Amino acid sequence: MSANAAAAAEYERKKARLESEWTEGPGHLQLSKSTISNLFRYQPRETGTKRLSLGDFNQPISLDAESLTMDVEGLTTFETIADYAIARGHVPLVVPELKHITVGGATVGIGIESTCFRNGFVHDGLVEADVLLPTGRVVTASATNEYADLFNALPNSYGTLGYILRARIKIEPVQPYVHLHMETYGTAASYLDAMRAAADSGEHHFVEGLVFEDGRFILMTGRYAQSVPHVDDILRRNIFYRLVQARSDIYLTTRDYLFRYDPEWFWNIPDGLLYALFRRYAPARFRNSAFYTHYVAWKDRLAQKLPGAREPDTEPLIQDWEVPWEHAEELLEFALREVRLDGRPWAAVPIRTPRQPTLYPIRPNTLYFNLGCYLQVRKPEGKPPYYYTKILDEKTFALGGIKMLYSSSFMTEEEFDARYNGEAYRELKAKYDPQGRAKTLYQKVVLPP
Ligand SMILES: Cc1cc2nc3c(=O)[nH]c(=O)nc-3n(C[C@H](O)[C@H](O)[C@H](O)COP(=O)(O)OP(=O)(O)OC[C@H]3O[C@@H](n4cnc5c(N)ncnc54)[C@H](O)[C@@H]3O)c2cc1C
Numbered sequence: 001m002s003a004n005a006a007a008a009a010e011y012e013r014k015k016a017r018l019e020s021e022w023t024e025g026p027g028h029l030q031l032s033k034s035t036i037s038n039l040f041r042y043q044p045r046e047t048g049t050k051r052l053s054l055g056d057f058n059q060p061i062s063l064d065a066e067s068l069t070m071d072v073e074g075l076t077t078f079e080t081i082a083d084y085a086i087a088r089g090h091v092p093l094v095v096p097e098l099k100h101i102t103v104g105g106a107t108v109g110i111g112i113e114s115t116c117f118r119n120g121f122v123h124d125g126l127v128e129a130d131v132l133l134p135t136g137r138v139v140t141a142s143a144t145n146e147y148a149d150l151f152n153a154l155p156n157s158y159g160t161l162g163y164i165l166r167a168r169i170k171i172e173p174v175q176p177y178v179h180l181h182m183e184t185y186g187t188a189a190s191y192l193d194a195m196r197a198a199a200d201s202g203e204h205h206f207v208e209g210l211v212f213e214d215g216r217f218i219l220m221t222g223r224y225a226q227s228v229p230h231v232d233d234i235l236r237r238n239i240f241y242r243l244v245q246a247r248s249d250i251y252l253t254t255r256d257y258l259f260r261y262d263p264e265w266f267w268n269i270p271d272g273l274l275y276a277l278f279r280r281y282a283p284a285r286f287r288n289s290a291f292y293t294h295y296v297a298w299k300d301r302l303a304q305k306l307p308g309a310r311e312p313d314t315e316p317l318i319q320d321w322e323v324p325w326e327h328a329e330e331l332l333e334f335a336l337r338e339v340r341l342d343g344r345p346w347a348a349v350p351i352r353t354p355r356q357p358t359l360y361p362i363r364p365n366t367l368y369f370n371l372g373c374y375l376q377v378r379k380p381e382g383k384p385p386y387y388y389t390k391i392l393d394e395k396t397f398a399l400g401g402i403k404m405l406y407s408s409s410f411m412t413e414e415e416f417d418a419r420y421n422g423e424a425y426r427e428l429k430a431k432y433d434p435q436g437r438a439k440t441l442y443q444k445v446v447l448p449p
Contacts, residue, residue, distance in 0.1 A: 004062035007059060007060070007061040007062060008061050008062065008071075010059070011057075011059075011061055011073060011165075011166060014056060014057060014073075015130065015138060015165055015166075018054075018132065018138075018165075019136065019137070019138060022136035024136075026050070027050050028437065028439045029050050029052050029159075029437050029438045030050065030051050031051075031052055031054060032051045032052060032053045032054070032055065033053075033054060033058075033075050034055030034056070034058060034075070035055075035058070035077055035100045035102065035290070036100050036289075036290045036293045036294075037105075038100065038101050038105065038109075038289075038406065039109070039406050039407075052163070054074070054075055054132075054163060054165070055075060057073035057074050057075045057076075057165050058073055058075045058076050058077070058102075059072070059080070060072045060073075060081060060085075061073065061166070063084070063085060063088045063090060063171065065088070068090070068170055068171050068172065069127055069168050069169065069170055069171060070084075070085060070090070070092070070168070070169055071167070072084075072103050072166070072167055072169065073165065073166055074102070074103060074104035074129075074130075074163060074164035074165045074166060075102045075104055075105075076102060076103055077099060077100050077101065077102050078092070078095050078096055078098075078099060078100075078101050078103065078258075079099035079100065079259065081095075081103060082095055082255060082258055085171055085174070086174055086254060086255060089173060090171040090172065091171060091172060091174040091254070091258070092169055092170070092171055093115060093119035093124070093125040093169075093170050093171065093172055094112070094113045094115050094116060094119050094120070094121060094124070094125055095113055095115075096111045096112070096113055096122065097259060097260060097262060098259070098261070098262055098265075098289045099259050099262050099288055099289060099290075100288075100289060100290050103122075103164070103167050104163065104164035104167065106122040106123075107122055107123045107126055107129070107154055107155065107164060107167065108123075108154055108155065108156065108157050108158050108164070109156070109158060109404070109405075109406045110122070110123070110156055110320075110360060110405075110406070111123070112320065112349055112351060112370060113208075113349070114206040114207060114208035114220070114222070115205065115206060116351040116352070116370070117199035117349075117350040117351060117352055117367070118199075118205075118352070119172075120351070120355075121155065121351070123155035123357060124353055124354055124355065125169045125170040125171075126151075126154070126168070126170075127142065127168040127169065127170060128140055128141065128142035128145075128151070128168045129141050129142075129151065129154065129164045129165075129166065129167050129168070130166040131147075131150060131154070131161070131162040131163065131164055132162055132163045132164075132165050133161075133162040133432050134162060134432070134433040134435075134437035134438040135432075135433070135434070135435070138165060141154070149358070149428060149431075150428065150432060152357055152358045153357065153358040153424070153428050155357035155359065155360050156357060156359040156360040156405065156420065156441075157441065158405065158441060158444050158445060159444075160429070160438045160439055160441050160444055161428060161429065161432050161433065162433075175224035175225055175226050175254065176226065176253065176254055177225040177226070177227065177228040177231070177251060177252065177254060178205075178206070178223070178224060178225065178252050178253075178254055178257035179222060179223055179225045179228060179249065179250075179251055180206070180220055180221070180222040180244075180249065180252065181220070181221050181222065181248065181249055182218055182220055182244055182247065182248050182249070182250070183221075183248075184216055184217065184218050184219075185219065186215060186217070187217070188217065188329050188332045188333050188336070190217075191209070191211075191217035191219060192325075192328050192329055192369070194219050195207065195209060195219055195348065196325060196350065196367065198219065198221050198350075199350040199352070200367075203221075203223075204222060204223060205223050206220070206221065206222035206257075207219075207220070207222075207349075208220050208347070208349045208350075209348040209349075210241060210245075210345040210347060211332065211336070211345055211347075211348055212245075212343070213336055213340070213341055213343075216245070218244055218245065220244060224254065231251055231252065231253060231256075232250050232251055232252055234256055234260060234263065235256070235263050235279075235284065235287055236279055236280050236287075237280075239264055239267075239279070240260045240261065240263070241261070241264065241267045241345060259288075262288050262289045263287045263288060265289045265293075265374075266347070266374040266375075267345065267374075267375070268292060268374070268375065268376075269292065313378070314376040314377060314378055314379060315376070315377050315378075315379045315385070315388055315389065316375075316376050316407075316408075317339070317376070317388050317389060318373065318374050318375070318407045319372070319373055319389060319392065319393075319403060319404070319407050320370055320372040320403065320404040320406075321370070321371050321392055321393070321396040321401055321402075321403045321404075322351065322362065322368045322370045322371075322401050322402055322404075323368065323369055323371075323396055323399045323400065324363065324366055324368055324369075324399075324400055324401070325366075325367040325369055327369075327399035327400065327401065328369030330395075331369065331371055331396065331401070332348070332369070332371060335371060338388075338392075339373075339377070339388050339392070340377065340378065340380070341373070341375060341377060342378065346371055346372065346373055347370075347371070347372035347373070347374070348369065348370065348371060348372075349369075349370040349372070350369060350370070351367070351368045351369075351370050352365065352366065352367050352368070353365075358421055358424050359420055359421055359424070360402065360420070361402070361420070361421055362402055373392075386408070386410065389410070390410055393409065393410070393411075397419065402419065405420075405441075405445040405446075406445075408447055409445060409446045410446070411446055413442050416442050416446055417442075420441070422442075425441060
């Protein structure tokens with residue numbers, strides 16, 4: 001039996017076991033997996049009572065270089081997927097920058113990256129999916145079959161319409177290295193013009209940027225390369241977001257490029273001698289975003305036991321907002337004027353999606369500007385909790401934009417329905433989860449305003 005056939009048979013075995021062992025029970029379903037979660041919740045939600053263990057659906061199945069697709073199990077991390085695909089000369093169209101994000105999580109949670117200006121979101125690369133419905137039945141959904149309504153509603157559904165057990169995703173040929181070039185601009189207007197021109201030029205494989213509040217707007221454009229003059233080390237010797245400020249050209253292996261923000265969890269591993277030693281000498285298995293997730297949980301536990309160890313009042317500002325390009329300057333200048341990041345950058349990504357998913361109403365074939373912040377920020381004095389989150393949400397929606405829901409959101413159910421197509425969602429929920437075994441999207445992702 002070939003390796004592909006063996007992996008496919010193994011997947012079928014796991015799926016059959018899951019279906020045959022399915023039992024009804026009280027309480028909402030809650031996914032249990034073997035890797036970390038990349039959902040970021042400011043406050044705890046009610047926990048589900050029926051834990052559904054899908055952790056072993058975590059392997060690539062096959063790659064077909066002719067049809068430019070690969071099959072992967074739904075909880076496979078992008079690190080595993082990228083390693084498998086790169087070894088076979090390919091890479092998924094959009095690879096999120098954190099290694100432990102899974103294909104299922106990024107599809108239902110709107111994954112983005114520096115290839116989004118030419119490839120859309122992670123979910124735009126989905127060709128078909130086996131979905132475990134909350135009723136325990138598994139169906140195969142694609143854009144053209146009888147489950148097309150489910151397929152189109154997977155993006156931004158966060159598991160509330162079912163769990164992806166297998167995904168067929170699009171891939172593209174890859175080269176071993178990436179050459180990254182940096183240009184610095186002094187104003188938001190000139191920066192955004194340059195970013196748009198780069199996205200429209202057809203010359204780049206990657207376009208993204210970092211924006212610092214002291215008025216440095218850094219545009220990064222990149223191309224795959226067959227060979228490079230040298231390879232920069234962003235695991236031990238350099239910190240990627242600092243290297244970007246110091247150099248006009250950076251050369252990385254493709255794998256390091258894809259996960260360039262993973263070792264520092266963007267820009268969150270603190271400075272200082274201890275951390276410098278950690279960067280230099282810690283085993284590679286600790287130099288990744290999973291370490292940071294565990295580290296933050298440990299610090300929180302410590303702060304609860306030792307009140308003196310508590311951080312000064314902070315707000316977790318971990319969010320992505322998108323507006324149509326004509327409003328990019330207004331959103332960016334608003335963010336720079338109103339929010340203090342204490343020297344850390346904003347992340348900027350141009351995105352153009354070829355289709356409009358049912359639950360993420362974004363205009364197709366229109367360039368959007370994505371602004372991301374991945375930081376604990378100091379709370380401004382005298383302001384209510386989550387002040388920064390709320391003013392940026394409000395500004396984004398006022399500009400005809402939308403925000404991702406992987407973090408915390410504050411809105412009424414009426415506002416939520418108007419922004420995320422609540423009417424269509426209710427119909428789909430009634431059809432695919434008639435007994436309400438999974439939470440509703442609103443229950444899962446929104447806190448009371
Ligand atoms: C700090 C931070 C940084 C981020 N950075 C990036 C980034 O660089 N690029 C990017 O693209 N995205 C980024 N994200 C967003 C991320 O892609 C989403 O949060 C995504 O949903 C996380 O997927 P996960 O695999 O970690 O799943 P989890 O966090 O475990 O789950 C996310 C949600 O998806 C559901 N889910 C998980 N697996 C499945 C499945 N197989 N089928 C159906 N539902 C499922 C879960 O029930 C849950 O509701 C970031 C998020 C955070 C908090």
